[in-house]
Amino acid sequence: MGLWVQKYGGTSVGSLERIHEVVERIIRAKRQGNDVVVVVSAMAGETNRLIEMAHGLSFDPDPREMDVLLSTGEQSTIALICILLISKGFLSRSYTGAQVHIRTDSAHGKARILEIDEKKIRADLDEGRIVVVAGFQGSDSEGNITTLGRGGSDTTAVALAAALKADRCQIYTDVDGVYTTDPRIEPAARRLARITFEEMLEMASLGAKVLQLRSVEFAGKYNVPLQVLSSFEDGPGTLITYEEKEMEQPVVSGIAFNKNEAKLTITGVPDEPGAAYRILQPISDANIDVDVIVQNTVRDSSTDLSFTVQREDYEHALQLLEPLIESLPAKAVTGDNKIAKISIVGVGMRSHPGIASKMFSVLAKEGINIQLVTTSEIKTSVVIDEKYLELGVRALHAAFDLEKAPTEEVDLTK
Amino acid sequence: MGLWVQKYGGTSVGSLERIHEVVERIIRAKRQGNDVVVVVSAMAGETNRLIEMAHGLSFDPDPREMDVLLSTGEQSTIALICILLISKGFLSRSYTGAQVHIRTDSAHGKARILEIDEKKIRADLDEGRIVVVAGFQGSDSEGNITTLGRGGSDTTAVALAAALKADRCQIYTDVDGVYTTDPRIEPAARRLARITFEEMLEMASLGAKVLQLRSVEFAGKYNVPLQVLSSFEDGPGTLITYEEKEMEQPVVSGIAFNKNEAKLTITGVPDEPGAAYRILQPISDANIDVDVIVQNTVRDSSTDLSFTVQREDYEHALQLLEPLIESLPAKAVTGDNKIAKISIVGVGMRSHPGIASKMFSVLAKEGINIQLVTTSEIKTSVVIDEKYLELGVRALHAAFDLEKAPTEEVDLTK
Numbered sequence: 144m145g146l147w148v149q150k151y152g153g154t155s156v157g158s159l160e161r162i163h164e165v166v167e168r169i170i171r172a173k174r175q176g177n178d179v180v181v182v183v184s185a186m187a188g189e190t191n192r193l194i195e196m197a198h199g200l201s202f203d204p205d206p207r208e209m210d211v212l213l214s215t216g217e218q219s220t221i222a223l224i225c226i227l228l229i230s231k232g233f234l235s236r237s238y239t240g241a242q243v244h245i246r247t248d249s250a251h252g253k254a255r256i257l258e259i260d261e262k263k264i265r266a267d268l269d270e271g272r273i274v275v276v277a278g279f280q281g282s283d284s285e286g287n288i289t290t291l292g293r294g295g296s297d298t299t300a301v302a303l304a305a306a307l308k309a310d311r312c313q314i315y316t317d318v319d320g321v322y323t324t325d326p327r328i329e330p331a332a333r334r335l336a337r338i339t340f341e342e343m344l345e346m347a348s349l350g351a352k353v354l355q356l357r358s359v360e361f362a363g364k365y366n367v368p369l370q371v372l373s374s375f376e377d378g379p380g381t382l383i384t385y386e387e388k389e390m391e392q393p394v395v396s397g398i399a400f401n402k403n404e405a406k407l408t409i410t411g412v413p414d415e416p417g418a419a420y421r422i423l424q425p426i427s428d429a430n431i432d433v434d435v436i437v438q439n440t441v442r443d444s445s446t447d448l449s450f451t452v453q454r455e456d457y458e459h460a461l462q463l464l465e466p467l468i469e470s471l472p473a474k475a476v477t478g479d480n481k482i483a484k485i486s487i488v489g490v491g492m493r494s495h496p497g498i499a500s501k502m503f504s505v506l507a508k509e510g511i512n513i514q515l516v517t518t519s520e521i522k523t524s525v526v527i528d529e530k531y532l533e534l535g536v537r538a539l540h541a542a543f544d545l546e547k548a549p550t551e552e553v554d555l556t557k
Numbered sequence: 558m559g560l561w562v563q564k565y566g567g568t569s570v571g572s573l574e575r576i577h578e579v580v581e582r583i584i585r586a587k588r589q590g591n592d593v594v595v596v597v598s599a600m601a602g603e604t605n606r607l608i609e610m611a612h613g614l615s616f617d618p619d620p621r622e623m624d625v626l627l628s629t630g631e632q633s634t635i636a637l638i639c640i641l642l643i644s645k646g647f648l649s650r651s652y653t654g655a656q657v658h659i660r661t662d663s664a665h666g667k668a669r670i671l672e673i674d675e676k677k678i679r680a681d682l683d684e685g686r687i688v689v690v691a692g693f694q695g696s697d698s699e700g701n702i703t704t705l706g707r708g709g710s711d712t713t714a715v716a717l718a719a720a721l722k723a724d725r726c727q728i729y730t731d732v733d734g735v736y737t738t739d740p741r742i743e744p745a746a747r748r749l750a751r752i753t754f755e756e757m758l759e760m761a762s763l764g765a766k767v768l769q770l771r772s773v774e775f776a777g778k779y780n781v782p783l784q785v786l787s788s789f790e791d792g793p794g795t796l797i798t799y800e801e802k803e804m805e806q807p808v809v810s811g812i813a814f815n816k817n818e819a820k821l822t823i824t825g826v827p828d829e830p831g832a833a834y835r836i837l838q839p840i841s842d843a844n845i846d847v848d849v850i851v852q853n854t855v856r857d858s859s860t861d862l863s864f865t866v867q868r869e870d871y872e873h874a875l876q877l878l879e880p881l882i883e884s885l886p887a888k889a890v891t892g893d894n895k896i897a898k899i900s901i902v903g904v905g906m907r908s909h910p911g912i913a914s915k916m917f918s919v920l921a922k923e924g925i926n927i928q929l930v931t932t933s934e935i936k937t938s939v940v941i942d943e944k945y946l947e948l949g950v951r952a953l954h955a956a957f958d959l960e961k962a963p964t965e966e967v968d969l970t971k
Contacts, residue, residue: 159613193633199573200637201644208643211651212636215629219607222626223614229622230615237625241655242700286656 145310146268147172150182150278150300154317155374156220157187165374166227168315169273173233178268180307182278182300183224185216206251210280210290214239217277217296224275235273238263240288245281245299247289254289256281256298259306276303297358305365312367313380314354319373320381321346321353323545324398329537331546335396336379339386340369342396345488345522359383386490394491394498395543398536401484402529404434405457406514408449409464411474414441421471422448425463431456435484435524437515445474449515451526454480482514483532486524487539499523505542511535559724560682561586564596564692564714568731569788570634571601579788580641582729583687587647592682594721596692596714597638599630620665624694624704628653631691631710638689649687652677654702659695659713661703668703670695670712673720690717711772719779726781727794728768733787734795735760735767737959738812743951745960749810750793753800754783756810759902759936773797800904808905808912809957812950815898816943818848819871820928822863823878825888828855835885836862839877845870849898849938851929859888863929865940868894896928897946900938901953913937919956925949 149172151165165183172179193212197204204212221237228235240247243263247254267274278296281289291298297314304312320334321343338346340363347356353371362369362383372380412418419438426433436450452460457480464476492498499516502523506513511534515526527535540546563586565579579597586593607626611618618626635651642649657677661668681688692710695703705712711728718726734748735757752760754777761770767785776783776797786794826832833852840847850864866874871894878890906912913930916937920927925948929940941949954960 159610162614196573196633196637197640200576200641203644204640205643208636208639208651211653212633212640215632215636218629218632219610219626222622222629223610225622226611226618226626227614229619230617237622239625239702242702288653288656 144176146178146180146307148180148182148300148304148307148309148312149315150296150313151184151315151374152296152317153184153187153190155315156183156224159223161374162220162223162227165315166224166231168374169224169228170231170233173273179273180264180268180303180309181224181273181275182296182303183217183220183275184278184296185213186220189216189219207287210251210288213290214277214280214288217279221275221277228273228275233273234271235275236267237275237277239277240280240299241282241286243276245276245302247281247283247291249283249285249287249289251287251289253292254281254283256291256302259302261303261306264303264307295355295357297355298361301358301361301365301367301369304367305361309367311370312362313370313372314358315372315374316353317373317375318353318371319376319378320371321383322397324536324540325400328400328533329398329540331540333546334378335381337382337384338396339490340383341386341521342488342490343369343383345486345519346397346399354383393489393545394495395487395489395539395545396491397488398539398543398545399486399488400532400536401434402532403454404451404482404484404526405454405460405478405480406449406451406482406526407457407460407464407476407478408447409467409471409473409476410447411445412448412471413473414444414446418446418471419448422464422467423450425467426450426452426460429456429459429463431460431463435515435517435526437517451482451484451515479514481529482526483529483535484524484526485532485535485539486522487543488522490521492521492523501542502539505538506535509534509538511538558590560592560594560721562594562596562714562718562721562723562726563729564710564727565598565729565788566710566731567598567601567604569729570597570638573637575788576634576637576641579729580638580645582788583638583642584645584647587687593687594678594682594717594723595638595687595689596710596717597631597634597689598692598710599627600634603630603633621701624665624668624702627704628691628694628702631693635689635691642687642689647687648685649689650681651689651691653691654694654713655696655700657690659690659716661695661697661705663697663699663701663703665701665703667706668695668697670705670716673716675717675720678717678721709769709771711769712775715772715775715779715781715783718781719775723781725784726776727784727786728772729786729788730767731787731789732767732785733790733792734785735797735811737810738950738954739814742814742947743812743954745954747960749795751796751798752810753904754797755800755935756902756904757797759900759933760811760813768797807903807957807959808909809901809903809953809959810905811902812953812957812959813900813902814946814950815848816946817868818865818896818898818940819868819874819892819894820863820865820896820940821871821874821878821890821892822861823881823885823887823890824861825859826862826885827887828858828860832860832885833862836878836881837864839881840864840866840874843870843873843877845874845877849929849931849940851931865896865898865929893928895943896940897943897949898938898940899946899949899953900936901957902936904935906935906937915956916953919952920949923948923952
């Protein structure tokens with residue numbers, strides 16, 4: 144019993160049949176004695192339909208007007224959910240983002256939530272209503288409709304849960320939880336019963352696209368207990384929380400990977416202040432995101448700097464680096480767009496030294512050469528030849544015993 | 558030059574191609590030096606699509622939630638219009654009903670506009686923007702989304718024109734004006750260059766479904782010059798204004814008709830106070846609309862009372878009257894659901910006596926028997942056997958010279 148925020152994504156509400164199933168889940172939570180706030184996305188396909196119409200009129204549709212257009216998607220869903228809830232005898236009320244004062248900045252298409260006035264929702268809950276809020280949208284201080292960008296419904300749910308001090312925030316999606324790695328690559332991959340916010344952030348940013356990154360940050364910041372659950376089948380899902388002291392932490396919680404990067408290296412860079420800046424500035428000016436950056440020790444008063452970019456930016460980044468050979472000067476620019484990045488993630492790494500070297504030995508045993516290494520407190524990433532990706536992921540999954548559940552399962556849907 | 562409000566209905570914006578044409582019209586008005594406010598409906602078919610979805614979930618969808626759902630239709634259109642205007646280099650901004658404070662009562666699905674705050678629109682016009690407003694919708698004092706009911710976009714346009722003191726309110730639709738009668742029945746029917754608000758009200762309520770009745774009332778009340786124009790072809794349309802003293806008025810402006818009624822008669826009703834009330838009260842209690850009511854003079858201290866109802870209510874109304882034979886008492890209840898009503902409408906009738914008798918003689922010459930007659934200041938209606946409807950309309954159209962234009966044409970689109 145408590146206050147639950149439930150979020151249902153586009154595939155979960157993708158048809159009238161699916162809406163029936165979602166409404167059954169909402170009613171179950173309500174019947175268990177909870178106050179329920181529901182956040183929904185547009186029906187699967189609807190956002191694309193609207194985008195296509197806009198692109199049928201303009202190559203570069205005005206961002207303010209795109210938000211007016213796209214926000215109709217969730218608005219339809221909230222109404223349909225409430226129509227069914229009410230016809231089944233449950234008091235409920237729908238709200239657009241603007242109606243419950245989800246105040247954002249004015250960055251159309253990628254707005255950030257600034258504040259939420261939860262009074263209206265609280266009043267409805269006190270009167271026994273189920274409240275259904277349109278995800279992904281809000282309005283700025285001028286009353287213009289804004290959207291948070293794709294996946295923003297997760298953020299809406301977490302922000303509402305934080306504002307309402309909800310007991311849990313359940314993200315219903317088309318997968319039944321967060322996995323130790325992608326089951327398409329390692330069939331022995333196992334759903335995690337728990338994962339920490341920090342680990343989830345590392346997993347999400349590395350390609351395990353279950354939750355929108357910003358929503359995980361938000362949940363961590365406001366300590367909102369987050370659950371990832373399947374709307375297609377019952378199951379305990381994955382709970383994302385802060386690390387609990389008494390919990391036995393696994394050393395490695397999961398293995399993330401990314402095949403969509405390319406590596407660039409500039410060799411013979413002068414060992415002087417500002418060199419790295421002069422290399423990365425033109426890249427950043429061209430709006431190219433840089434992921435891993437590695438600089439090695441100085442040898443013969445010069446050094447080598449490597450970094451990775453999205454694979455689609457590879458050619459452009461190469462062109463931007465070429466002039467540096469003369470201007471820096473540097474020795475050469477090389478690159479490789481057939482790489483992959485594998486990361487092992489786990490808060491247990493903090494207290495277990497030697498995890499990185501175990502990772503390297505596992506890869507070496509499979510004959511996989513490591514091109515770059517970076518580490519953070521709870522993650523070690525390596526860049527390797529992309530053809531070894533699957534082999535590497537499977538070897539690491541086995542070596543760190545990820546197919547075995549480290550903690551007993553707790554059914555958090557009850 | 559001035560401030561023009563243009564309203565485009567669902568068929569006028571029914572496809573991306575049609576939106577292109579509408580935007581060309583808007584730009585033409587703007588280029589002529591006018592401030593332009595545009596009101597649009599949902600794309601043709603969209604409202605029905607949404608209604609079908611709702612009915613897929615509930616036989617009796619909640620009215621508040623239906624309004625949340627249906628209002629997305631116009632919201633999509635305003636965004637698409639603005640996307641195209643902006644991509645063609647015209648400053649423009651879209652607003653939902655709630656955003657420009659189209660304040661209504663809370664009668665979901667048939668709300669009435671209470672007030673409009675035109676400041677936001679005025680500020681945009683002052684900055685050179687074309688303002689595009691969603692028709693058919695508003696919000697109540699609690700911020701709930703409301704809709705005005707089908708055809709409500711006409712009312713939005715007229716209400717905005719009144720609030721902004723617009724120089725004209727142009728209603729673009731799929732017909733090129735108001736006709737002397739239905740051209741499908743009388744091919745010689747002629748588009749009227751002008752018609753008065755009062756005549757238009759009589760024409761509209763009698764079945765000439767060009768404009769929503771409420772919008773004409775509204776335009777008359779606030780003296781908003783209303784133009785009905787085709788969005789499919791250029792043309793002068795029909796101007797709806799107050800009667801101008803210096804204008805030569807035609808005696809009869811148009812012929813309206815209705816085939817969807819049925820007649821009921823109760824004979825031998827006692828000539829005593831309250832008899833008519835006791836007959837019509839059960840009808841009204843059953844939510845059956847009564848149109849024409851005719852009571853004739855007393856004969857042998859009893860009278861006969863006839864009235865018409867929508868044809869679908871005929872059987873029900875008959876049942877409700879049966880018990881009155883005993884309780885009133887009355888002599889008999891009879892009825893006929895194969896009738897039609899024909900009305901001649903014209904402000905000139907005020908100053909031309911004998912129009913009604915001319916109507917009767919025209920019908921008599923064709924052998925058409927008149928069952929009921931009612932008259933108002935600017936209208937005479939007769940109920941006849943429905944099989945004579947077309948014959949009667951054509952005979953009257955010819956007799957009152959309606960195929961000839963009484964006033965010279967003025968091109969009001971310039």
